[in-house]
Amino acid sequence: MERFCVTILASAIAMYSASLAAQETASDEDVVELDTFVAEEEVNDDLGILQSEPVDSVFGFGKTILETPRSVSSISSEFLDQFNAKGINDIVNFVPGTFTTSFFGVAGSLDIRGTAAENYFRGVKRLNNEGNFPTPIGASDRIDVIRGPMSPISGPSKVGGALNFIPKSARASTGQYMEDSTGEISYETGSWDRNIMKAELGGPAKFLGDDAGYYLYGEINNSDSYYKNDFTEQTLLQASFNKDLSAKTRIEFGGMYQDWRGHENGGWNRVTQDLIDNGTYITGIPATNIDSEFGNGDGLINEPEIDLWETTLAGLVSTGEPFTPGTVSCFTGLVPFCFNGNFEPLDPSMITQDLVDGLGIGLDPATVGTTKLSGNEVLISKLDEYDTEASTFYFDIIHDFDNGWSITNKLFYDAQEYTNVDSYGFTKIADAWVIEDQLIFAKTFEFNNWTSALQLSPSIRYTDAFYALDFGHEIFDRTDLSQGFNALSIQQVPSRLPPGAESWSDYWNSEYTQYGLAAMVDMNFFENLNVLLGGRWDYVDAEGENGDGDGPIILRTFDPDGEHSASNSDDGFTYTASVSYTIAEKFTPYITRAEQQTIVSGSAGDLDTENIKNKTFLGESELDEFGLKMSLLDGRLYMAGAYYEQQRIAFSSQNPVSNQAVESEGYELEFRYVPFDDLALIGTYSNQETRVTTPGGVTFSYIGAADMPQVDPSAVYGGIIGGNIVVGEKPLRGGIPEVTWSLSASYKLMQNVKTNLSVTYVDEVESSVLGGITLPDYYLVNGSVVYDSEKFRFGVFLNNILDEDYYRGNFPSLYGNNAVLPELPFNWSAEIAYKF
Structure with missing residues (x-):
């Protein structure tokens, strides 16, 4: 930790010195240097579906998605509002390659290409969120969905992909501040006493004579639920600030705070095919x-x-x-x-x-008998609880030198603390935080027939994670859901017992420091050929303990060493290589090869003490991707297709909960089309096969x-x-359908009025790695009508219009045939907003 503080202090001193030097040499003329921005002016793309803006999520070179040799989809806040996307599971309807099984009903992260993805905030990795709290999307200006690993600059990541959240900010992607202040207050109601208030305010400012900007967002959610005994209570606050220190130096800082109360939702127990097909439930x-x-x-x-x-x-x-x-x-x-x-x-x-x-x-x-079971009768009792607080903060300093070099220091902090209790015999508690500092040097070199953009980045990341759980008697089926929980089925859990009386399955304390050195180079030859290379070396120093030593905690662990501690270190190399070639300014085929060394961490970013002891806390993964991107019809049609093969290799730390070794292959198709200014279309198709590698x-x-x-x-x-x-x-993973497709349309019906419709098809799939239960295929149809004027917005949203009965596999690799989550029937919501 001392080395970490020294590194941060040294980085801060270097950046501050650069800022002073810039203020001494900067001219009095107020000059704003804008980033490259390409727009199809003849296309009115107010939903931002044509992927024409620069996106730094993948490689950080300001490339558009069309130019990026990887599968990426970007979703704007305007699009999210039109289609009433409220959680990350809704993203499945608009992005190929994404489908998420249920992690006990809490939408913390997506499954991308059949494997768990990670969440990033402004390009920096957050702590793991494996159902720890619902990841918020309403405060985002844009969400980038990356299939495949992130840039080596961002650190080694999971091979499946990532979601990168870009918070709302007063500084646009062009580098300009808002011209005027803007704000909005909204209220949303709907089925099951939906009750959400939101407010946001942003704009330009002057501070100490230089340009500045701010954006504030707040959300309060106090809603009931379709499911019995469930509810949502949430407070979400987000702020971002931008400040020019000089013509060459600026700072960006802000954060997000989330306080959420809800429940895990195990769904239906006593699962049989007759229950899925006919709703017939075995009582007793x-x-x-x-x-x-x-x-x-x-x-x-x-x-x-x-x-x-x-x-x-x-x-x-x-x-x-x-x-x-x-x-x-x-x-x-x-x-x-x-x-x-x-x-x-x-x-x-x-x-x-x-x-x-x-x-x-x-x-x-x-x-023993049978009855018909409603979809809202699930594994939640009145004694259950899930309380989470999550905080994220960032502070960036960016300085541009006169010689073309730029230097960025990104300081990032993320924390989560939670308690979860489930009456069927499970509880977990966590208190974890991470702090990371990235220093990025960048410059573009120009030659006669080619250019080369370079990034160099040393970084340091420190994680302190406590995570304990008790699953020794996790019994779903004792509860007769037609009667509810009672003394025959409700279990006491250690998180509710006094100190000294607690008994845990695992009680992990771990801390580890990750030192990284990364480089990326983006080379363009003759305006057609692009070669992108990146590499990263990481050294990880870790220590951990399972148990509390001489303390009062009783450990009933499956760990062969019982209560013990360990320390160890390891290192690994990550690289990515891509080649693309643009033909007639319309077609860009590409090929990408990437290998990753990822830290194998648990639900709260914790390290298993056995993995530390055995030096198996780094896991390898590989990706091969072949793709083609197209911009046709004067920029009105964007199309992309990709074939991929990937594998996550973690045999020595195999864990059906969060660290399975899997192999995936498949292909994805996507089109985004604005045939005329009043109509926008998005279509996706995915065909994938994900298999668990079981030595x-x-x-x-x-x-x-x-x-x-x-x-x-x-x-x-x-x-x-x-x-x-x-x-x-190599059995099928379970819960991940082979084929999914979607079609979404937004049509301007009249002045200020848009109608929106999305149709998503999901193939039938077995719910478990063992087979046995087949979840039927389904069509999910959602629609909305939105009136949006200069001062007011009013929308009515209809979800699951066909009232389909459909299900998600619940934790397919461990409990797939023991619990299945019935999804929501037809429901509606309405939102009214005042803008100022």
Whole structure:
């Protein structure tokens, strides 16, 4: 940490000295140097769909998306408003290659090309958000969706892709400040007591005689939900400030604060194909009331009560003859672990009815029946909670030298703290923060027939992450959703116990410092041929602990070393190489090859202590991409297509929760068309195949009733069976459909009135890596009418107009056939805004 502070101090001194030198040498003439900006003036593209503005998200050279040799899509705030996109899951309707399975109902990050993506804020990576809170999009001026890894300048990133959020600012991408102040106050209502207030204000200013600008955004959300016992309470504040220190030097700073309260949503339990197809749900209550028979009857199932109940069960394994080769044996308890013979992996078809009956985890036969289940009856109880605070701050200093060099120092801070409690037996808590400083030197060199733009960037990033979770008795199926949670199913969790009485599955404290050195060069030859090369070297110094040493925490961990600490270091090299060639100023084919060394971190940016000990906290990934981009019909039609093969290699740190090794391949098509000024069209098509790479053809998973058709489901629904399952070396990931496509249109019906319609098709898909449950295909149709004048905006938005029943796989790699999230039926919202 001391080295980090020294580096930041040195960078700040260097930038301040550059600022003083610039003020001494700058002329008195007020000159504003604008960045390159290419616009098709003859096209009225007020939704920003034609991808014609410079985008720095991928490589930072001010290229447009048409010029960028990678698959990128940009979505403007105006487009988000017209199509009522409120969360990152809505982006799926407008960007190819994106489809997100449910991370217990919390839209924290997208899946891109079948793998988890990352979130960036102004080009700097935020902490992981694997369902820790809904990532906000309303405060963004633009969202760039990058398929494939980010620039080496931004640090090694996940191979699937990233979302880069550009906050609303008083300084436009052209480098100019707003001419006048602007603001807006809006209110939104709708289905299920939707209740959202927003306000924003921005404009130019003068401060100490130089140009400045500001933009403020605030949002308060206090809404109920379609799902029983669910709600959203959120306060979101964002501010950005820009200030010219001289004609050559400026600063940009600001931040975002988010306070969110809601719930995880496990969706439906007791999943069968009949439930998905017909809504037929198996009812019944567990045969054993653990709380009253083995505890204090307080209405909560405590871990000591489960321990006492387990002492009454017959032996180590259900057969009474442990470790018999060629037969299936199971450890007893609420979460039996089953295996074939001497801990060999098994096929679920080998599990017999007699074996399951012997486990004693089923429902009371006298209570078993069926009923029709509504989509709003889900795994949320009134005792559940999810409270998160997240903060992001940035401070940039940019200086342009007279010799053509520029220097940028980007200082970035991100933090999140949360507590999550789920009555089916899961809780997690986290307190993590990261601080990063990037120093970027840039210059463009011009020669007779070619130009070369260069970036050099040393950086340092320090992460301090605490993350604890308890999943030892995470039982979805004890709850009869037709009756709701009760004393038979609600579990006590350690985050609600006094110090000294807590028992956790894992209790990670980790800190690590990442030192990076990156370079990028963008070379253009004869105005047609472009070669882009980038490389990065990272050195990571890490230490961590699972447990609290001599403290009061009880650790019931699957970690083979129990409570222990570790420290280690490792380094890795990242590179990207792209070649593109523009033909007749209309067609640009390209090829890209990239290899990444990514830090394998957990839900809150934490490092697994075993990964530190074994020096496996860096994971490799690879991307090959071939693409073609086109600008036709005088710039009114943008088209792009890409074929890709990518793989994330993390065998030594394989984890079905967040760090699976996967291979993906597919192709994506996109068009954006403004045939005339009153009509805008967007179309996407994706065909992808994502497979989990499982050395030895075995993965750990919980086994749903659909995986054991030979067993009566009611004999299992009081607990949950897990094991190392034979799935083959490259099974489909589950939950990610092969084919999706979408078509969206915005039409100016009359002066100030636009109608908008989007249709998205999603192919059928198996919900789990094990197969067994098929989620049906569906068409999602959304529409809206928006009146937008100089002073007022009024919109009515209709979602799922066809009232389709459709579902998302929930955590497909671990719980795919145990829980499925039913999505929202037809719903509406309306927004009114006053602009000033």
